Amino acid sequence: MLDLQPLLCPRSIAVIGASTQPEKVGGVPIRLLGELGYGGRVFPVNPGADTVQGLRAYATVADIGEPVDLAIVAVPAPAAPDVMAQLGQAGTRAAVVFTSGFAEVGGGDALQHALATQAHAHGVQLLGPNCLGAMNLRERMFATFSPIPLSGVPPVGHVGLVSQSGAFGAYAFALAREAGLGLSHWVTTGNEAGLQVADVIEWLANDPQTQVILAYVEGARDGMRLRRALAAARAAGKPVVIAKVGTTAAGASAAQSHTASLAGEDAVYQAVFDEYGVHRAHTLEAFFRLGYTLARGRRPAKWQSATGLAADAVAPVAIVTVSGGVGIMMADSAETLGLPLPHMPDTAAQALRAAIPFASTANPIDVTGQVVAQPQVFVDALANVARCGQYGAVAAFLAGGVNAPRLWPVLQDTVSALEADRHAAPLLISGVMDDDKRAWLEARGCLVFREPAHTMEAVAALAKAAAMEAAADAPVGADNSAPLHPPALPPDATALSEAEAMAWLAAAGVPVVPHGVAQHAEAAVDLAESIGYPVAVKICSRHILHKSDIGGVALNLRDADAVRAAFAQVRRAAAQARDAGGNAVPFEGAIVAGMARGWGEIMVGVRRDPVFGLVALAGIGGTAVEIFRQMAFGLAPLSRQRARAMLTQSRAAALCSGHRGHPAIDLDAVADVLVNVSRAAAAIGDRLDTLEINPFIVGPDGLVAADAVITLR
């Protein structure tokens, strides 16, 4: 982990290019640090001035006469590398470079490289260039040229915010201020020549002032750094909310031109986020709402996960409503999110019906408009479901009821009593109300929303956070307890032959069809007889991956003559084949393999993502994979739970559960086959380019690989 203490908690700050004009880029930070109460020392550096905004100015950083923790750099781009060298020589520990005109513009790469090289050579931690800076709200440290803190600062709190984009960061700052969301730190990373969003996430994960991390990401330059940062947050039990933009082709193309990010394939990002339990936001509104929810929301009293993965946890919720219609909308939302809606316990239901005969006592619990006449009945219903032990959370819709003079006092009594009860389920309220009542409720642990559906989304996010916090000590992904002992890899090959690939898979515990390699026709017949008809005969070569395209595959051969004819055909095809370099391919033999019988096909693969490394994918094979494209992704090696979840997400699990009258097969065993495929790929390690099994035949004995392709780097 990089130590961001000099950047975010500096005891002294030099401003290089300090301006006497407080509205200039080099003047704003001097003004902010002075006016807003920064407690450390500030050294303006400006060769043309004796004082800057009332502070003694220095001609160079060396003239300060002592090393400073942090330098703010606001000099023209061409001068920045030299300034960085001077900072390093003066012992400066960290630098924020505001200046733009580096990699984000054509031809700016070299200058950015020079800047980063100087920073690295002198051990100066670099934030930027082309960034809006950083803030530590507790220390009143404002190393930014945005004037926005002058018009007000959010409360000091426990949300750390980091953004690749400066403008996004500034807007987020304004929205946090408006919503009263308490921040610990605020960091924008710009072109990321030094520090990346991932480094800041990792530091915040270890920062005792920060409990929730909000991050805006266009593209991770170093996927492994991001994974390490998310693992640190997970281990610290701190929820991470990420707005990852560039999810579509249009967005990705825009991102590339913005901060020169490679947006990457969104499904892979999503797999990473799923693995580490990241809460994902697709809009600014959701980004902040998740921040509010996770920073202030009490965790559900109970939760459960169908997949065993903490990221899939949900909490049973009681919906208590004064409007049946809104209750139905909330129930729709709960079901969409997978939140169970268990019925109200009998005694509570009887009490409610005794008081309001028209009330609906299932779930949603509809107290009806009678709440106006009988407010105590409503709050009693709330308290009963919150305490009954079967709900993780209680979501109440009150319309304008909180403001009703007769309801408010009894609601206050109930909320106070529930706050004091450690076992009571937390309360989430939607409706319109005065600001002071909202603040009163929030101070007592209630979350408050205007939109009823948002209470459901909040329960879902809190359940996931609770499960992630409980699982903080568990390892991420698969445990690699049993090492594999697969065959050696051919040193210079760019692929394995099918037989070699099959051997790798078999060594990893993946069932493969019975097979052997024959050098001549009669050996092929002998193999076929020992395997049993029908069989397939296919070219076996490291140099020919698309066997069927060149006539190198014959399927469903039912007797010796057919095998002989197929062998001859395959041999002819091999003789005409050319490798990638256009050279003739030596005939290495033909693979003779049994025809697996089953009722469906699954496609499983592992490939190397340029950002995040090995990624496994799975889905139904055949027409489905091409037309519906419902593939599920996971980081390799997979855990059994992740493999099971991938089978469910891709619907491949449907082929295993008594599909069209076929016998059901053990889904855990199928998941273990996926795990073993992913371990085989991981065992190949850095050499692996892609591994694909298409098809895996689904039959009464589970999965069996009928074909395999492994390409190497």
Add this chain to the structure above:
Amino acid sequence: MLDLQPLLCPRSIAVIGASTQPEKVGGVPIRLLGELGYGGRVFPVNPGADTVQGLRAYATVADIGEPVDLAIVAVPAPAAPDVMAQLGQAGTRAAVVFTSGFAEVGGGDALQHALATQAHAHGVQLLGPNCLGAMNLRERMFATFSPIPLSGVPPVGHVGLVSQSGAFGAYAFALAREAGLGLSHWVTTGNEAGLQVADVIEWLANDPQTQVILAYVEGARDGMRLRRALAAARAAGKPVVIAKVGTTAAGASAAQSHTASLAGEDAVYQAVFDEYGVHRAHTLEAFFRLGYTLARGRRPAKWQSATGLAADAVAPVAIVTVSGGVGIMMADSAETLGLPLPHMPDTAAQALRAAIPFASTANPIDVTGQVVAQPQVFVDALANVARCGQYGAVAAFLAGGVNAPRLWPVLQDTVSALEADRHAAPLLISGVMDDDKRAWLEARGCLVFREPAHTMEAVAALAKAAAMEAAADAPVGADNSAPLHPPALPPDATALSEAEAMAWLAAAGVPVVPHGVAQHAEAAVDLAESIGYPVAVKICSRHILHKSDIGGVALNLRDADAVRAAFAQVRRAAAQARDAGGNAVPFEGAIVAGMARGWGEIMVGVRRDPVFGLVALAGIGGTAVEIFRQMAFGLAPLSRQRARAMLTQSRAAALCSGHRGHPAIDLDAVADVLVNVSRAAAAIGDRLDTLEINPFIVGPDGLVAADAVITLR
């Protein structure tokens, strides 16, 4: 169309059960009508009082001495039917019944029936019972017992709001007031013993004061009435926004217990909404936002529809942003919604780059933080794209820029100039700003949002509205110009035999496999020889629908012996078969049919929805239909555009466009086959229960039906 003039524009109102206490159910409307300035006459009816809240009271409605337009009824439920009879005898034209305790509670059905019968017998238009009443904001007519108008009323405007749920209606009223959304009428329909939401929509469609209709629906009691109402709104060019709740199983079960609605199958509702271009909202927030967007938003300067359906129209949009990051989020949102993002025209791009070299001039157009220093450049970019003619709308993200003292005046100049230019694309702005600036922008035709993604959703909604308005005169669904002349239906049958079903389809222009019916084995062989091998032999009977379950189907028969054996097998199966009543089934023969060859299967069906009538569905057959359940729905008979859209939505179109190297086939011709299937079903009319073709074989000659089942009522 029902005339709601007496209900919504009454010249006189009687309140039956009028209370001297202004906070009671029978007292609130008297107070509202008095205090809020209703211009007509109000007659309290209360046998125990001489005056009610300062008005002369009458012992009975007859004592008023003249017929009133509207009666508000607030008497105990058991008295309501008698009161309704008295109202009718007195010549009352409409009645709002507040009272609850009817069909929404166990045992209340009979009382509700009695109430409705009296209203119907006397020609009194009935709203309710168990409803919160109605309002006409222009006429200051408040026939409700909700006290909510006392704390303020929304502005008079052009949005008509109708809700089945009273509490939803009240909350909607409060939100409209808070948002300053101008309303024309507000109606809650409650138990709908008389008027339904559909009736109100239809009347609002013809009301000159109403331009946009917002409706909350739990379940339509009479689907044809809803379709007629939506058709009226469509013909009037008035957008309809519907919050249809009960979309999930949990929500539907809650809806059933709420106002005794049958929630119906959500996909069918969606098909109806698609057909009539209804804007659907899934949250309260979206419901109001759509209302605001459609009531105040200028329509896009241009739009296009890939399917030819107005409901699928989109507008090309220019994104102009001061934050690259937020621009990317907006681009993601645009792509998700299908909004094209054409690049900025060259001249405008050059002007922008000349002023701000770092600016991104593709689309999103990123003016960067330089907007602070060069506000004129930003507004020039806005004006250039708005006027260039290639965008339907311009969506600008300004962060906090509207409040910036240097930007605001130049933005005002630009907005004023664009407002005056009829050809300029409308402007949608997101960001934070002071309320007065927001109001100023809105008054000049800009829509303003806080969330940047909402500008994209607004453009999508406005494009759809513009296309619907342009298509207002076009007929909905298929034109039935060419009547069918199909065979007669057997009078008492509950199904057609496969041969009869094939004949119906063929008569409607649906390609079917060559086939014939044989009574004995040699006739079957003759048929097979004339059709050509391979063939299928299947039981042909009106009484046996699940032929393969009882061994009544033999496929891929390749010679005469196989046909003879299959005929014998089918005959044995028929001899053992029993009909639904347990009786032996007479052998009517076996169908001998050619085996169509192709590369995929499509499943097409028509079934009778209990609410909306005949609904067509289509999707990829085989495993896909069971596992992915990606079926598309449309109202039968289908238009060609709708059929094409269904093929695309269900991905069945992928099988027609060169799938796996097969030749591409004409999608219009395939769509026409679906149209003809839907017309065959429609021609059967009221007798039709279900029609299913599974599979349609997709091959080089297009679709051919390999099997058909038609069940009758």
